[in-house]
Amino acid sequence: MIEIAFGPKWFYLVxxxxxxxxxxVLFSIATVATRYYKLNNNKNYMKLGFAFYLxxxxxxxxxxxxxxxxxxxxxxxxxxxxxxxxLEVVRSFNILAISSFLIFVLANLAxxxxxxxxxxxxxxxTVFLTIYxxxxxxxxxxxxxxxxxxxxxxxxxxxxxxxxxxxxNIYSQTGNKNTKYLAYGFSIxxxxxxxxxxxxxxxxxxxxxxxxxxxxxxxxxxxxxxVLYHGKKKKQTRHN
Amino acid sequence: MERKRSRxxxxxxxxxxxxEKKGEIKPTHLMYKANLSHTQMNxxxxxxxxxxxxxxxxxxxxxxxxxxxxxxxxIQKIREMKIFEESFGL
Numbered sequence: 622m623i624e625i626a627f628g629p630k631w632f633y634l635v636x637x638x639x640x641x642x643x644x645x646v647l648f649s650i651a652t653v654a655t656r657y658y659k660l661n662n663n664k665n666y667m668k669l670g671f672a673f674y675l676x677x678x679x680x681x682x683x684x685x686x687x688x689x690x691x692x693x694x695x696x697x698x699x700x701x702x703x704x705x706x707x708l709e710v711v712r713s714f715n716i717l718a719i720s721s722f723l724i725f726v727l728a729n730l731a732x733x734x735x736x737x738x739x740x741x742x743x744x745x746x747t748v749f750l751t752i753y754x755x756x757x758x759x760x761x762x763x764x765x766x767x768x769x770x771x772x773x774x775x776x777x778x779x780x781x782x783x784x785x786x787x788x789x790n791i792y793s794q795t796g797n798k799n800t801k802y803l804a805y806g807f808s809i810x811x812x813x814x815x816x817x818x819x820x821x822x823x824x825x826x827x828x829x830x831x832x833x834x835x836x837x838x839x840x841x842x843x844x845x846x847x848v849l850y851h852g853k854k855k856k857q858t859r860h861n
Numbered sequence: 862m863e864r865k866r867s868r869x870x871x872x873x874x875x876x877x878x879x880x881e882k883k884g885e886i887k888p889t890h891l892m893y894k895a896n897l898s899h900t901q902m903n904x905x906x907x908x909x910x911x912x913x914x915x916x917x918x919x920x921x922x923x924x925x926x927x928x929x930x931x932x933x934x935x936i937q938k939i940r941e942m943k944i945f946e947e948s949f950g951l
Contacts, residue, residue, distance in 0.1 A: 654949075657942045661869050665951040739951065791950040799948030848944045853937060 628827030633691040639835050640684040646842040647677035668739050675732030682725040689718040726773045733780035774814045781811035799844045806840030813837060873939045875905055876914060879928040880936060886926055
């Protein structure tokens with residue numbers, strides 16, 4: 622049976638709030654990329670927008686999982702007369718939690734894959750990762766077991782390391798500070814995935830992983846803010 | 862070898878040329894600054910006037926092309942897009 626790992630109970634609500642911030646960051650980047658795609662029809666913008674929408678959607682499902690488990694934990698602590706009815710509710714919540722977690726995993730990996738597949742300065746052959754991605758998706762869909770959690774985070778780390786190294790590579794060529802922040806952002810998100818793998822040791826590791834992941838996404842938000850800020854250059858007019 | 866300018870690049874060059882001349886420019890100056898033929902320039906100007914990015918004006922009986930607020934906003938959007946493109950390596 623599949624297992625979904627969570628942090629301490631006091632962190633449930635904070636975790637939902639962190640997910641909400643992450644969704645807003647990802648959705649903002651996706652919206653801006655889509656807006657630019659409409660302007661110049663460059664397919665890379667569309668891919669980038671699609672990737673960030675997918676990852677944002679994945680976090681939405683993660684939030685659903687968290688809300689479900691949080692609600693279930695409250696229900697479990699509440700004394701109730703109708704035992705059978707309560708059990709049925711818990712069971713249906715479990716199905717909802719597991720389904721939304723599976724969608725989170727699939728959408729997140731698909732988003733990272735699309736992000737990786739945007740070509741420019743790529744040294745690692747795409748074919749290799751494509752095959753790996755297909756294998757992982759097959760395992761995730763078929764296995765439906767507790768190992769899913771680890772497969773998901775290992776795969777995320779692989780994609781994130783490749784994405785970060787691509788941005789470091791572009792930064793070394795262009796010296797663009799925004800690209801450097803993107804590289805740092807994705808590296809930090811990769812580190813957070815490593816933390817997620819060790820939450821069995823201590824529930825506090827989950828807290829650290831969530832906070833580290835949030836720092837990574839805030840760095841991505843910083844890049845977006847810098848892009849929009851530097852785009853606003855004072856205009857000159859004769860009649861001003 | 863320099864890549865061929867896209868339609869968006871040309872529109873940006875036209876608008877920036879006008880903006881750099883403090884918002885107003887003579888059509889002949891624009892033609893040279895934006896590196897366009899007479900026919901090309903007229904085609905682009907027509908489109909930009911229809912989109913309300915620029916307007917034709919007259920100063921002391923001389924023809925000028927002036928950038929509108931919408932034109933300024935469009936330049937800003939393209940500038941943002943280019944910074945975004947460089948940052949995300951697109």
